[in-house]
Amino acid sequence: CNVVVLISGSGSNLQALLDSQDEKNAARIRAVVSNREEAFGLQRAQAAGIATHLVRHKDFADREAFDAALMAIIDKHQPDLVVLAGFMRILTPGFVRHYQGRLLNIHPSLLPKYKGLDTHRRALEAGDTEHGCSVHFVTEELDGGPVAIQAYLSVQPGETLESLTSRVHAAEHIIYPLAVRWFAEGRLRLAEQGAMLDGNPL
Ligand code: GRF
Secondary structure (H helix, E strand, O other), X not given: OEEEEEEOOOOHHHHHHHHOOOOOOOOEEEEEEEOOOOOHHHHHHHHOOOEEEEOOHHHOOOHHHHHHHHHXXXXXXXXOEXXXXXXXXXXXXXXXXXXXXXXXXXXXXXXXXXXXXXXXXXHHHOOOOEEEEEEEEOOOOOOOOOEEEEEEEEOOOOOOHHHHHHHHHHHHHHHHHHHHHHHHXXXXXXXXXXXXXXXXXX
């Protein structure tokens, strides 16, 4: 299963995906694409011997042109799956449709709660006792696509923004490689009615 990973930053989720690659894992990361040249994830990919590409959104007149350039580079690697791992650009409907059913994202909240940014602060301010992260198929609705897997954490007494952020991040590093592996094995897929695992609706 050919996988292309899109990043904008540190790439700790990319690292977790790289670390999960072994002969038992059908997922093969073929390329990493960043829209920011300072993204540390590019160095992680290079250290792992993976092809990297830089597509700077600032070099394009609009989202359509940027996404077209992105698609051209991604498709050179003939991906079965495109993984958004901290990719901080909103993708056009055309891009999302092009990769329908083979585009995953990780979001740092228990979706459908807290779509968008600042999720950990919002969960703390709301006094939530549970928080976590979600891997979902990407659809045209931002952070709104069918969920594949979630990690739940109990918010601890005295929990700070920093502690919650780092605990959720650690959970992301567990569930994202799992979802990608399931997809690569043909166990996880997007059907008309939503995400399915082993033929059962999630
Ligand atoms: C993660 O918190 C992820 O949920 C969000 O962006 C962050 C990426 O972190 N979409 P990293 O670059 O993988 O370290």
